[in-house]
Amino acid sequence: MNAFSAGLTRFIPLLLGALLLAAYTLLPVVIQPERGATTPYVLLENRANNELELPTAGLQLVAMAALGALCLGVWNVLAPQFGRAIAVLTALCGGLALTYFIIFARDYAAEEATYLASLGPGFWLMLATAGLLLAQVLLPRPRPPARYAIMRVLGNQEGVLLLTVLAMTIAVGIANPRFVAERNLSDIIMTTSYIAIAAIGMSMVIITGNIDISVGSLMGLLALISGRVSLLTDWASATFGLATPEARGLVIAVSWVAPVLCGALVGALIGFAVTYLKIPSIVVTLGMRSIIFGGMVVWTNGERVVDMPPEYFLAQMRPLNIPMPIYFMVVLVIVAALWMRYSAAARALYAVGGNAEAARLSGLNERRVIMQAFILNGVFAGVASLLYATQFQTIQPTPQPNVELAIISAAVVGGVSILGGTGTVIGAMLAALLLNAIRSALVFINVSPFWVQAVQGVLILLTVLADIFRRRRQST
Amino acid sequence: MFMAEQAASSRPNTPPPGGLRQFLLSQEGVLLLLGVAMVLLLATRSDKFLTVDNLLNQGRLLAEIGLVALPMTYIIITGGIDLSVGSIFGLCAVVLGFSWQVVGLPLELAIVVTLITGALAGLVNGLFIVRVGVPPLIMTLATLAFYRGLAQGISEARSVTGYPEWFFGMGQGDFLGVPQQLWVLALATLVAGIILGLTTFGRALYAIGNNETAARFSGLPVDRYKLLIYTFSGLMSGVAGYIFVSRVTTTRSDMGSGLELDAIAAVVLGGTSILGGSGSILGTIIGVILIQLLKNGLALTGVTTDATTVVIGVVLIAAILFNTFIQRRRAQ
Incomplete structure (x- = not known):
């Protein structure tokens, strides 16, 4: 030149x-x-x-x-x-x-x-x-x-996602100020939160080179379990004479912890089938998906759970006037991000996903690592379903349609490679935020809501392409 | 697994390939036995189950999944996957309805446009997978959202009805006493089976699934073949979409949601390894039929649809477990 x-x-x-x-x-x-x-x-x-x-x-x-x-x-x-x-x-x-x-x-x-x-x-x-x-x-x-900070920001998926979210918020906010109204923003973050939390677990599973397509059904089931347990407050006070507020609080606490524990259990089950029975994870979770889905409807007889006690609604609480799910999302993402970066156990996830053979030769127990990923995935699905269950006054007897799609998309758009070995949970959270914000943004600039999914599909593709091209350039 | 099989076949004391014993121990054989046992069991529970009418009617219902499962078998054999088939199915249904009623094409031409749309949708998947190197799972996940979004955007939640009488022939009519779509499925199965089993193209698919790099270095046109099978998958989703619209007499954008998982379940149940490299059309078709008969038989004996879903999930996992067990035994 x-x-x-x-x-x-x-x-x-x-x-x-x-x-x-x-x-x-x-x-x-x-x-x-x-x-x-x-x-x-x-x-x-x-x-x-x-x-x-x-x-x-x-x-x-x-x-x-x-x-x-x-x-x-x-x-x-x-x-x-x-x-x-x-x-x-x-x-x-x-x-x-x-x-x-x-x-x-x-x-x-x-x-x-x-x-x-x-x-x-x-x-x-x-x-x-x-x-x-x-x-x-x-x-x-x-x-x-390469030393300029801006290039480093544009050089990784998190930076690109963050810039996109900010640019979109500003642009749409100018076109329609109601978009950036505090109420709408907190709505977006609320609906993002449980997707983002579930995406943390999904990221871990995908990083090990596996996948879980049953997580949507699982979340539906765990939400029902949680709701059903909370209904026991009246039963407990009648049966054991536990009418004191402490006893009621205990039952509520159990109903909050139950989905997390059950999630871990189901995660362990899936992990067991994947590691010890050697069935590919996509097949196991495909089967689990129908088992959980069908079992859930049979169990509940298709009835919604209603009339939960008023103390139950965790996601509706607003300490310091900020909705509870936002605390959960921020804390869990930060903890998970630090854990993924600095703990040996988490680095093992990357090692197994990046090169299972090498990981085995360096003394990692591959089975245990994958098992761990699925259990953690169940735990995060449990927390996510808790936030989902306590968000509204009723809990539906069927899982939300396509929620696993949203979760996997968030993980993948966030830069988690489906081939295993790379990705971060912060990226997954930002991606969940972006996918949800876009849905809301399109409504605010008067695009027909029927086109939302098409735009999201293009967005998923674009971010994945960007990721592929960037990696190609970095590797040459 | 491939290595293990090779090791097994090179042993001197293993029985020669072929023969009844070999077939009965294969996934197809096991499935067939399971299917026969199940049919007999269900027949004793409901006298409506094992009647020609009922079975032919079930044939009508399974044709769409069957048509989609055939190319899915090819794709999974190469180690890929296509999650977008349900969305292509829905998109094609919408394109069919709207190109006829809104754009005003003659219905015959609309059908052709629909099939072309399906093939194009598959081609786009294939192009990105082959040329750009997007992993199939991600590419088809993105188009799962995108094609469904297109279907929703075009239809805007309106449905199309009022098709002329002749149009329902494919979905509801009979030919020689057998539902028309069953002929289509039978023909497609036969052709797909022959191509996979007896042509170099078919052998190449296995080679790609076992070791893509090796296949490439052996001079196989890996990219062209992959492009072909993803396009074929889109085309067959289009055909299935057309048959479905003809059967249910209406068009809606949410048609075919979850179809991809049903098709994958049938393929995997039929003994095709999700990791690629092995599988057969025969197994897939047995898988499709088994799932449909299970659904129907259980429904006739008074089991709810949702409990049936559980049973299918269990059968799927159990079948794979059994298969890996046999493979491991054979490898020892």
Whole structure:
């Protein structure tokens, strides 16, 4: 690359960002001067107050993308050594603007479509600029020294996920401020929490090179067990005369611990079948899935569990005004992450998943390690099901559909390799958060909820592809 | 396991391959015995079970799973897996309904479009697995969500009904006294069995499943074959989706949820190793039939569907356990 093109590359993000911003702010005025000068306001003002009096809130996404690209462009000029990272972020801005133009303006909000149509060539200019912002990522750039923190962040799955979650929250929050309202955010985290907790256990199982597709059914069963035990408070007080609050508290405590213990038991059973009976885990858990599912419906006769005692609802408690599941998620993820990183027992999980033969030769008991992973998976499934069971006033007699899909997806998107040996639980938590936040975000920018799953599918694929390409590059 | 089998067959005192004893000790033989025993037992419990009418009707119900399980056998033999078949099934059902009613294609053309959609969906799986190197489990997990999402997005929870009378022929009509879809399944089984057992393509699938690197170095077109079987899987899911719509006379986007697990269960029950390298079409078809008869027979004797689910889970694990036990005995 010669000096001239290198110099040009250095200014391209800035130029494109400026162009998009200019098009966004100036063109409406230049092209249709009869509308009057709104220039100073258009950036900050919600275009609901625009001259057409149309609610075009989503357009602000384009303004944000333009501003973002502009700032990144300035940064690129000042610090070209970050060129690659900046190029990726700038492309994200372009992608954001494009997404808005292509999907939403065309068929969702008729008012915005009208407004954009009234811009005529200005619309096409914005569209083309956004496309160029996306395309500039393909320009050749010098490989940066690896010591910059930003490259390290972009170099691992957790960093990418965190940035994506933040970028999405900010972007959607600007388009529709109700998305970032405290209530909605805590809703998202609440629904994420039990998926994330179950994903911790799933990560451990997948890291050892196994899989558990029965975890959804198991969680349904454990929730029922927990609920049924809590119903015993009245029975216990009647039978043993345990009417004191302490005794009631004891029964409630048992109902909280029961799913965790039962989960560990089922996990041990699966682990036993996988390690000692040598049945591949996918087959064992496929069988367990039908056994648990059917057994559960037979046991409950398809009846919901209701009328749990008021003290039972752990997930509804809000110490310090923060919902309980958030504490559980944060504490468990931190503990598990530290454990996975620093304890010998957890490093054995990676060793067995990475190379079972080598692990065996270095004296690890492979069976015990895999057994341990499945038991822990059962424990985390137990905690997750407890949070799920105590969230609402009723417990359904059937497992939530596709919950194992959500859990496995979270683990995989979080960077846990299905081939075993790599991955972290923080990644799994962030992925669970992202998959759930996307569901909510699409609703807030008025995408039909019917498309949510398709978007999630694409997202799973994209993150997995990113992971594969990154590994390929690191290994060469 | 492959090594063990090789070691066993090189021993001088093991009986020569073939022969009745060999067959009875194979997974297919065991299953067949189990199936016959089960049929006899269930026949004594309900006089409606062992009637031609009932059995043919069961044939109608198992055709869709059977059609999906055939390519699944190929895929599992190569050491892969396809979790997206249920979603392709649903997507194809929706494409069929909407390309006819909403887009306005003639129904014949809509059927063709449906089958092409299925094949394309499978091809996309295959391309990513082969060209990019995404593990099959992950790729098809992603498309399990994606294709189902497409089906939901296209249909927006609306169902399509009001198909013309002739359309129901495939799902409800008979040909020579046997349900039409059973002919399709029989033909597909025959072709799939011959291809797997008697062609170099079939042998190559086993080779890929046993040792992909070795297969590659022996000059087998591994990538092309894999692409083919995933496309075939998508196509057959499309065919099954079409037959299903024709049978139940309506189209909904949630059709075929969980079909992938039923198909995998049947394949695994039929003796195909989930680790790849061994298995047969005969075993798969016996597995499919066994599960359906078990469901039907238990239902006729008054067992609830959910208890039947438990039984199928137990049978699945027990069959695999028995199989590994025999394999180990033979290896010793």
